[in-house]
Amino acid sequence: EDQVTQSPEALRLQEGESSSLNCSYTVSGLRGLFWYRQDPGKGPEFLFTLYSAGEEKEKERLKATLTKKESFLHITAPKPEDSATYLCAADTTDSWGKLQFGAGTQVVVTP
Amino acid sequence: DAGVTQSPTHLIKTRGQHVTLRCSPISGHKSVSWYQQVLGQGPQFIFQYYEKEERGRGNFPDRFSARQFPNYSSELNVNALLLGDSALYLCASSFGRGGAETQYFGPGTRLLVL
Numbered sequence: 496e497d498q499v500t501q502s503p504e505a506l507r508l509q510e511g512e513s514s515s516l517n518c519s520y521t522v523s524g525l526r527g528l529f530w531y532r533q534d535p536g537k538g539p540e541f542l543f544t545l546y547s548a549g550e551e552k553e554k555e556r557l558k559a560t561l562t563k564k565e566s567f568l569h570i571t572a573p574k575p576e577d578s579a580t581y582l583c584a585a586d587t588t589d590s591w592g593k594l595q596f597g598a599g600t601q602v603v604v605t606p
Numbered sequence: 607d608a609g610v611t612q613s614p615t616h617l618i619k620t621r622g623q624h625v626t627l628r629c630s631p632i633s634g635h636k637s638v639s640w641y642q643q644v645l646g647q648g649p650q651f652i653f654q655y656y657e658k659e660e661r662g663r664g665n666f667p668d669r670f671s672a673r674q675f676p677n678y679s680s681e682l683n684v685n686a687l688l689l690g691d692s693a694l695y696l697c698a699s700s701f702g703r704g705g706a707e708t709q710y711f712g713p714g715t716r717l718l719v720l
Contacts, residue, residue, distance in 0.1 A: 527706030538711035596648030
């Protein structure tokens with residue numbers, strides 16, 4: 496059974512304190528690994544798609560990487576506005592159009 | 607350009623009632639997917655529709671149904687509501703239904719069942 500697991504469940508950072516979020520996946524065949532940001536009470540906002548092991552993508556203070564079993568979202572020198580829940584999701588070969596989400600990592604960045 | 611829109615934003619129903627949620631995709635997108643998100647969890651896939659046909663279904667009971675219209679907008683219907691149906695219902699659109707297409711989410715409809 497396909498499974499996506501995120502850790503930690505919650506992360507509290509001081510402004511400027513860099514850290515990494517983990518997304519491990521056990522799926523039959525990965526077509527793409529997605530990262531989304533979700534603010535409370537709102538829909539997920541698309542950040543990145545990674546397609547193959549070794550791929551990296553960056554956007555402002557965020558950098559996503561992918562290996563054959565997990566993905567990392569690195570937050571460099573975070574600011575309070577980076578506070579959100581970060582979700583990863585897998586699109587697999589045996590299920591068209593279905594994103595398998597992890598439970599998310601809630602990040603709080605304090606000034 | 608407008609993003610994915612959903613209506614209503616909030617809804618309160620009682621057990622046993624029926625509810626209809628609506629979604630308009632991004633202009634040019636032909637695929638709509640529906641997800642249910644319970645507090646503290648990631649979204650769970652309910653349906654995908656492409657070109658007005660159901661292309662994927664998640665592990666939800668038959669009380670859940672959906673359809674897509676010729677303009678690619680979509681409705682999610684839930685019959686015989688249960689307390690456990692209380693959740694944020696998310697609609698996502700993508701251009702096609704090909705593999706690893708980016709799905710863009712709407713703001714969601716918050717449903718509370720009393």
